[in-house]
Amino acid sequence: AQSVTQLGSHVSVSEGALVLLRCNYSSSVPPYLFWYVQYPNQGLQLLLKYTSAATLVKGINGFEAEFKKSETSFHLTKPSAHMSDAAEYFCAVTEGKGAQKLVFGQGTRLTINP
Amino acid sequence: EAQVTQNPRYLITVTGKKLTVTCSQNMNHEYMSWYRQDPGLGLRQIYYSMNVEVTDKGDVPEGYKVSRKEKRNFPLILESPSPNQTSLYFCASSFRTPSNQPQHFGDGTRLSIL
Numbered sequence: 001a002q003s004v005t006q007l008g009s010h011v012s013v014s015e016g017a018l019v020l021l022r023c024n025y026s027s028s029v030p031p032y033l034f035w036y037v038q039y040p041n042q043g044l045q046l047l048l049k050y051t052s053a054a055t056l057v058k059g060i061n062g063f064e065a066e067f068k069k070s071e072t073s074f075h076l077t078k079p080s081a082h083m084s085d086a087a088e089y090f091c092a093v094t095e096g097k098g099a100q101k102l103v104f105g106q107g108t109r110l111t112i113n114p
Numbered sequence: 115e116a117q118v119t120q121n122p123r124y125l126i127t128v129t130g131k132k133l134t135v136t137c138s139q140n141m142n143h144e145y146m147s148w149y150r151q152d153p154g155l156g157l158r159q160i161y162y163s164m165n166v167e168v169t170d171k172g173d174v175p176e177g178y179k180v181s182r183k184e185k186r187n188f189p190l191i192l193e194s195p196s197p198n199q200t201s202l203y204f205c206a207s208s209f210r211t212p213s214n215q216p217q218h219f220g221d222g223t224r225l226s227i228l
Binding site: 001004006009032034036041042043044045046049051090092094098099100101102103104105106107 | 118147149154155156157158159162164170172173204206211212213216217219220221222
């Protein structure tokens with residue numbers, strides 16, 4: 001079964017600093033990969049997705065992620081953090097025949113310090 | 115407005131009292147899914163449905179039932195709720211499978227089973 005590991009349940013950065021949220025998945029066969037963001041008391045929103053078209057994927061709000069097959073990683077970055085980026089971030093991968101299932105990581109709570 | 119609507123948003127109930135959480139989407143999506151979110155565990159898939167009358171188990175289906183009699187509705191049924199089902203529940207939908215379609219999430223239902 002597919003598994004997803006997000007290193008660091010909490011990440012804290014200063015406003016304007018680089019944001020790096022780590023995600024590793026277990027499958028040797030590249031799945032479809034996603035990053036979702038959850039703001040307080042809301043559902044999840046899609047930040048970006050990898051579907052094999054390009055290894056560097058750009059998403060909304062200035063975020064991007066790079067797919068590295070050799071490292072089975074899909075880390076999320078943003079060059080300059082903004083206070084509005086404070087939220088919980090989830091990495092997710094597909095699983096199963098036809099990619100019918102979605103497996104999420106444990107989540108990383110991002111705090112932005114003024 | 116395109117949306118996934120869950121009801122109720124909050125519910126406190128007692129062990130053994132049957133309850134249903136409704137989920138409705140107005141986007142004509144074929145794929146619908148239920149997740150539960152618990153601290154430190156991220157989101158885990160309970161059940162999913164590829165289309166009307168087609169449902170399948172996710173990773174944590176025990177203690178839950180679903181039905182998909184109409185395309186727009188995907189209720190989650192807890193026949194005999196227990197305290198370990200206290201959690202935050204999300205319904206999600208997409209046109210097709212998660213492989214290339216972002217999931218649209220509802221705002222969540224917080225269940226407390228006493």
